[in-house]
Amino acid sequence: MRQSLRTHLGKLIVRMICTYVLALGLIALTQGCTWLPKVDQQEYCYAAYVFEAEVNEKHTLDGSFGYRHGIAVKKAYKFDGNKEDVLAFKTLYGNGPRNSCGAQILTEGKSYLIYAYRGYLGKLRINRYRPMENVKDSDKERMTTKYDCNCKITFPFRGPRIDLLPPTMDECKVPGKYCPLGSYCKRNSDGRCTWGTFGDCYSY
Structure with a gap:
């Protein structure tokens, strides 16, 4: 009984935290800025x-x-x-x-x-x-030749005991180490969106 109650409370707490984080994200997005990571x-x-x-x-x-x-x-x-x-x-x-x-x-x-x-x-x-x-010139070249807006970029949640699904053909999952300004996601000759880096690796 106690174990069942602990499990229920644990799930409830996780649900409340997720709801709170989502609410913060939505508020930030509606204000035009967000603390969520982006490239x-x-x-x-x-x-x-x-x-x-x-x-x-x-x-x-x-x-x-x-x-x-x-x-x-x-x-x-x-x-x-x-x-x-x-x-x-x-x-x-x-x-x-x-x-x-x-x-x-x-x-x-x-x-x-x-x-x-x-x-x-x-x-x-x-x-x-x-x-x-x-x-830089490499920034302009990356913008005009590497950025593929038909590819979806996602930041996987990295936590304990989380099994990440592989990316779909239309998706790039951002790796643990990445360059906010130097990275890109583009569809290759096989039709799969792939992650890459072009130019110097630096942040905003």
Whole structure:
């Protein structure tokens, strides 16, 4: 009887912990940021647009929309529709000072690699950004030739007594040691999504 009660309580505690962790993850995702591990390919594939742009207008605070930046797009790497539409982008919004994920302020006169999406009322918003001075040629080549958005990337739960299923044909499971910016998942000649590394191994 006592053993059965301990087992029941143990399962209940595990269930409560899992529910709590899931709730935290959902809250973070709805706020546009998350503590869950990611690799750059996931961010790239999530974005509707990826482009290089120079900030040509100092940021201003635009009410609930956050910081408004004037930009000039130099090169489009990923776009949803017409490439010319991306090259014509003039305004980009970033998180404001009260956003729980932190403010997104770009410096006038600097160029950035921008991962962006359409937010509330169709406003073009920053998902992730990096100064172009920190973007290497190998990063651009990996983005354009290695990232396969038809492959699913998953982070297996690593715990005691957990038997991990092998990845499916359309999936890469992230290994224990990986490079957040240098890794990729791409379908090979056999049609299987495979994990790889290209360029230097470094983090954000």
